[in-house]
Amino acid sequence: MSWSGPSPDTDVEKLLAKPMVCIGMYVAAASLVCTLAMAADTFNGFRSKKYWFPSKYFSLNATSLTLLAVVMKLPVDLTTRMHTATDRLAKVSSLVFMSTAMANFFTSLGSMDDKDILMNVAALGILVITVTSNVFMQIIQVRSLLSGRLAFAEEILAIGSMLLLLVMCGSSALMIPSTKRYLETKYKEMHKSALIEEQVEMGKITTDKLRVLIKKYWIMAETSCLQFVVARSVTCTLSGVISLLISLVLVEAHIRMAREYRILNESKSSYGWSTKWILLTQTTGVIVGTIAPASRWFIAINFRSSNEGSSKSIKSALTVEGYWTQKMVDWKQSSLSFKIRHLKSRKVVHDLRGLILKLCIFAQFLTVLASKLVLLISVCIISPLITCFKCVRRLKRRERISDSSSSRHQEDVDIKHYVMLLEGEVELPTETLGNVCKEINYIIQKGKMHKPKSLLNFFYKSRNFNGVKEFDSHQVPSLHPEDLPYCWSLPVVTLTSIALALPNVEKNNTTCLLNSVTEGLSIMKLVDKNFGRKGSLANIRTAANIVWVGVEIYHKWQGKDLHETSLKGKNSKEILEELSNKAEKTVLEFKRDARESHMKNPLNWPTNVIAANSMYRISRAILLTRGVESDKTDGALFEQLSIMIADIMAACFTNLGRVITMRCHSNGIEEMEKSVRKAALLLGETEEVLGLLQQRELPVLLAPDQAAYIEEWRALFQQENKNNQGSVSMPNAEIDASRSRKEEVVIKTEG
Template structure:
């Protein structure tokens, strides 16, 4: 309302009011007084309007974040729904009669997201003036009950310490929600208001206060179930572990009585462990076609030689994948080899290295071998993904060796180039690196040393005959050496499969046996081919190391 209106009223009426005398006409005095009182009311109305307008403006300013808070809550709720839906699909896909918690699990992150989605029940400062507000708050409580039910199976996949921390965290959140709901009920924020749910046949009257009590009871009931489960899970795991170990003993006894082939024995071994791991899951109560021939493991014998001078101050061990990567780098760098042939080799080595690295993780599991495995993975990524050997250069050889650098060169010249450049890199690292770093084996040193020894060994073994070997013949020779090394490595696959079946951690056992089953299925043809080969008479513990194979084969020849 305009303030000028009240000022105008006073300007006209005040002079009349001041000049009115007691002796004047009573009617005139009364009318002037009425006009004066009217002006006072106009002024009061103007002030009230100003206060109301100011309050409305302030309220609008403070309500602006509400929209973003709502979006924040909606995003958190959607994340929870997606995770629960993924678990549901995972259960159907794996034909589970229960829904394992693979994606929606109880941990610090999920508790944080759940707390955000429960902003409405937890917030005591928000007003609930109409039916929609109260219905939204009741819907959040129903959503919380649903999430708690879906989180139950994930309790069994935790160790005892993690289980205690996560259950306590969720219990604090649930108790906070329950206390807040009781406060809102006692202060009549959640009142006896009711709303109708009408259908074609029924007309249902829902009372918000009664509904809130029902949800509170459900939350407390689910919380008690969760706490009770958390208390009994450790002892249940011990019972399952005892039964599992007893079943393993029976399986091993039956295994000894089998007279079938190694592949059939392994099939039965995996099948029985899979059944035991599946039924004993805590959440329930979880290269062949590309290798065509082998030469009796000559590649393992001839990939390295004691006649090659050591150029490192610390002796570096070999892993299965290291000489494979080194030999592959030389093979794909040879001139006059078709791109299709190189692509086939790269594809086959890529598939084979997946099994090779798995063998190394299980059998060569010390820190020293882990450093080598990481180095070969990094170098192979450069070779395969970046294609730097084929298109331009390879990182560890700086800008010297590219495929174009070997055009017109003979096989012996290619090998000499690799050997010399690798030797330069090793010597350079020796000069600039202390012994502690040498022991940790930087990746450039690891591959350069392997490349140097592989190239020098081939040159030494073939002597002057190397001059007569063409690029294609050298490619075949290198490919044969790679196949021999891979086959020797794959003799450890049964041990890897059995180790995966005997996973000691009960939380990881089901998934570990599943990996073993898949690995057996993919390598079954390789294992069949290995059965017809005559393996060296080595101690089983030594067969996991390529250096032990190399030493044994050298001594056998001598």
Template structure:
């Protein structure tokens, strides 16, 4: 340390007095020892400045995800700012613990005004972060929620205890305590205010967690009912014949359910969220006052952190300013979602606590504990104790919710004042003759709005979503679809439009060659497409622009084929073929190679069409033999990949040689390229007839936390593939059962052996 503490000076004084009666040599030894001790303590304090920089960097890593959430909210027009990047987890708690090290530091003297302001500012920063983290509780399952809440509670309680200890020991001090200070405010009083805020926020987090557990169950039950209604409305009895318009309605219905049933959207409507926003505002107000009086003395710091304490103070003050935007917006967003005189009146009835707030505790209270005690008296004592504890917790829960409702009255009165001003201005304009252009709403739009409102998920039946919020959600799904429509796969569309049938699905493999006995696998959509493309782009006489167009078309097509395979062909029997196709496509598309062999003019002596096809067939056969030998010593992933890819190539090339018979020498490379492109087009078209079913399935997921993202993917997929769906809806499908359409082997068998 740069200077001795009060206790150190007192100890030195006592020791010096004891040495005064000693010889001068003893006094000299004592002074030398004291000097050595001072130099040692100074040496130990050198790293403190770097620790301060470390704290500032950790604070910055807390600020950046909060800013990212703000930008994400503005970009998606979600002014309730869902937590996407700044969430409560082990990593964020670790960084937060580093960022609030100053108020955790029990014995490091911080005598300067800047030092004290930085210590208090870290507490304000913690309040801001807790208010920002509140909605992220909703995206966790029960186990994660319990773990993270306990971890947060331990951190907050440790912080509160440490600050209280520092107030008692004088590390957080007042100017009356013997320390020089130019500030007109009381450091200890402000520290107590922040301690109170932190404890209140901690109670809000715990109460919100209990409310989330029951709220998810309520919303899940209502979602299942809405999903069943939407499925009946879609009429999926004829896959491949569902119109784009019906799909849009289906996606919109699930979008409404996903948005209004979003766990984070749900938490914004809690009284605890509004109250946390108010506390956040009070926190920043206190911190602004502290900063206002600290600014003139910014250069005066006296701790071992040196100038790094200024970096901490400025960084965390910036974080407090930026971090307050989201909690305040959520506070007013909850009013805009359900603002009505009836809702405001119900909310102002602060002593009316909704059933879902305490239902989880009541369920635990009524449940029985599985006890292994044989004594009946012990069981009675434990059960009575459990009921007593949970009854107390229910009382605490009701008190906290009621207190939050009282705090939340502040923004409610503010909104009421704004409404009064708005209606007064409107009345004055009418009085002074101002005209209004009132446009009657389209009856179709009114009916559509009513249909959408049937899919709104609310915790209570008497709650009603504001029409402008419903309209905003409806506009957002249309915006996603229209934006995706502009990113349609033009090259894939041209390839599919060049043909009008699916016959190529039955022509790519008419000469059956069984796979290796050790590596049996079921064919998938993507593998023959990649194999045919590899042969097509290896033809040396084909123009580069035609080759590049085919590659772009197949690349776009495989993106949607992957959706079909992951959604409808996700069983284990398809895995090896799908993995091989993805690895092979990377090699073909990027490196223009097939299993390590260059594609264009693969061998210098190969020039004719027959020679090229025969070279692929022979190479594939040799690889199959090599894999058989290798498998006797033990197989691995690479051998499976080579076996599946080589089998596919061998079957397809043998099919080409047999289909042309002896006339393949007379076939030009251009003709073969056209034939291969046609088969690729037919296979892709057949696969993509399943897109309506894929989109419908992506709209629904059983995991509530992933539902919004899944519906967003479905909406984007619908927008990108609208024209493909319209292009394929009039083509004649093979005589297959609806549940057989997602499988290429069923299509293949149907074309090879058509039913009479």
């Protein structure tokens, strides 16, 4: 009995083919994501005038490789029949899209460490080899039908471009480790040179000097950026040529298919109408993704045509610099990473590895040489056009250039001294360096847009630095035999807490004070952080931060509502005594209950106890002054505290120039760009503050290193007071009184 119904195999095939349209749309979606990422990098490059287009959104990593694996669904599909013009063109567009994506990956190699480079390039190689193997398997299986295979030549060219770009990518990856070491060594030498120049020009730090300093280090940071270095390399340049040529191959295939077969007809494969969406998104991706690699190639031609003569160009094209092969030479000369006990076996393995590496070095040599020759040919063909374009452009802008040529020339001479170039690299064009300088100027201007407006208005209250010596008094008996030091922000936080608790003060004044201190503390924290003495003041800085969170957000000091305190109708003296007593009680209770020996050191105290000790001393000092000036109103006391806060901030901000300078002095080239960018933003934000401080003179006996610490200021002012009184040491009666007060407090605490 024979089966007359439909074949079970046919039914299974139909069921399996149903979701293929959805899979095709998934491929189109993955292609669209890659296209948008490449477009974002291209837009970012044009916006920032970095025409070497750094990889920020589309880089070589696990996410992008996974997306590309989805995009390659059509080329690796060996079973689905795809014979129409639309289907065949979609396969070619997938392969060209892969080549375009690889060309966009090159600069991202500069942002990875050695391990990430190895893993990501290996993963890319596996993906490319897998795609290539699947395509060639299909070609071999249907070799009898190749005469009727549409777009076969374009398919082979796309595969060839993928493999060639993989070789270029591996070549660039091998160059990066030795390049990084070379640039780090060169940066250290240039950094030393810059430090010597700074010491020679040492004097009062001005905003103009800081601008010049930031510009120097920005030039060093940008030109030594490894992404920029890779973008300038000849292998990356060749990738641009390949990307441009293979995109033209896809355009040619589109035009030829449109003429012969009407490519937008219905697809006969299982992917159905989704094939057209795949073709559309991938073709768009190829067009968008070709812009960055082609621009790098054109810029490289512009570099060479501007700086080299013909004889020098030929000589450079026939020279392969050592950093291209240095990594493999190091591997060849190093010992085996694994142990082999048998001497002869170890020798065989070592010789075999040496032979393989020698072949790799030779292949690297040929790759770099071929890349240089292609670039030289490109320069010979295109440089006449560039020269004509420059002549026309120069004629149009001659008047503008003549007006500013002298100043610009002087600036360029200074800037070029700090450009970081590899061995054999041509000098960067003036226009490129100008764009780099414009970027740092834009960053400084961006910082100006966020300048602390409330702080600037508040800053005019300060006329000198007297608040530094007035906020605390040595006449206040200490709660511990060893005095607790201050950081810059702790007295400001404490004084602000007291000021907000005062009665009969207009709400507008307290709001302005709160906003001003909030803006000022964000800058003071930078000074405290940059000049912290080996973390000895870490607990004190933390105490100030915690107290300020309560004051700013909840209007409370250690659970005590400052707003409610100011409305109770008490006078300022009672409020000061209340805050002082609460703080004193907190410190004495902790000392009584503390059992661990390390807590005897006040630097190890909990943050709430440190803040309480500060409140006790400062409120007592104000009470002492209040006793002398008992006729002062609450509003007048608020104003006095505001001036004291402004004086402390002014003394702290005298260190801003050194903070900005220290941020420029980064330890490594990888962190330098980010560090200099922060310095430029800080300069923009605080330029007006620095301008006001330039009109003041620091105390004569205060060295720059001492000016970073509020305790040094207090010690200097205390010494000046003693000198003004005609004696260096404290009178014996006062010493005895002070000792008796300390002993009384200690006995009381221990009891």
